[in-house]
Amino acid sequence: MHIRVINPNTTSGMTETIAEAAQRIASPGTRITATQPDSGPVSIEGHFDEAISAVGVLEEVLAGEREGADAYVIACFGDPGLMAARELTRAPVIGIAEAAFHMATLISTRFSVVTTLGRTGIIAEHLLDQYGFAHHCRRVRAAEIPVLDLEANGDAALTRIIDECRRARDEDGIGAIVLGCGGMADLRETISDEVGLPVVEGVTAAVKLAEALVGLRLGTSKHGDLAFPRPKAFTGRFAHLSDLTPGS
Template sequence: MRIRVVNPNTTAAMTATIERSARAVAGPGTELDAVTSPEGPASIESHYDEALSVPGVLRRIAEGERDGVDGYVIACFGDPGLDAAREVAAGPVVGIAEAAMHAATLLGRGFSVVTTLGRTRGRAWDLAARYTPPGACRGVHACEIPVLDLDGDPAVEDRVAALADAALDRDGSDVVVLGCAGMAGLCARLTERLGVPVVDGVAAATVLVESLVTLGLRTSTRGEFAPPPPKAYRVSPGLSTMADAV
């Protein structure tokens, strides 16, 4: 089985963090590759960033289709381009927020999200409303650390741990969801420190895609997620069009 993990931003160091998390849980029969978006923002911290990241995500999906990839993980907590990717990929596509939130509902009665910047909290709430039952997400909390500052600062773990611990008490939640792919490396240590399940969406999405592929399941092409209607697309030089993927 071949799984591609797509980092929707253009920062290769973050792709390396994402890849370590995915490989740690991938099964022995899984060929996994983590790829960096060829275009777009260095990090995704706004609706503008998210919109500009989608063409790069779709390009990596289209390339994967040509290479025979069986399933995909979109490794950004905003799940950018998820619905569009499902229209063009033959196999399953899972976003890390989607996977993490679904997993959290299986581990406790309520979860708290710990994310990066406060301005991204609204997007996390929107996704929680889409993915989980009312009341499952008890709170979304921002540590106010920019995405690109998560790596290499020894103080980051302490700040995220303190925020998560306070969130558990304030929200009355049982589970912590890490709200950024760049936090993936903190998951095991935070679980030990907090004494509750801490869910990294990269790992959760990787295992979920593996499971769907093993079950022979893919996105339904009936209705909304059917391949996009054939038409002319005007794109930047070198950018794959959706017609390349279907």
């Protein structure tokens, strides 16, 4: 089984972190390819970054189709381009936010999210609503760390995240914590040990959900609104997307 894990930002250090976490959690028969777009933002910290990053995500899915990937993971907590990516393939496509939410509701009745910056909280709230998990999430919290500080300034960032997780544990009436950034893929066990609660991290959760769906031979439905895009002309820089026939 070949799972293509797409880091939507263009910071290779983060792609490596994600790749390692994904590979470590994968089953023996699973091959992980972690990729990143060559064009796009170095980190995703708001709606604008996310909208631009979606182009790279989609091109990575198209590349994966040519290579015959069996499943895709979109490894940014805003799940950028998720619905669009699903149109491009019969394979399952999993966002790490949705993956984490799903897993958290299976092991607890209520959870909180701990993310990087407060301004991205609204993205998590919109996803919680759309996916149906708003009621299960007590609170979206931010440690107020820029995303790249997870790499550049890892120890200080980890301390702040753990502090915020402790506050979530003590104040929110929850059973589990969801980590709200792909860049935290390697922190799950450390944080869980420190905080004493199950900690759900999206990259690892998404890899296992992708394996589960492939194992079930369930892929993205091509009946209805996730069918392949209608072939059509794209102009200018996006002319290479014209008349896609991804399902052929």
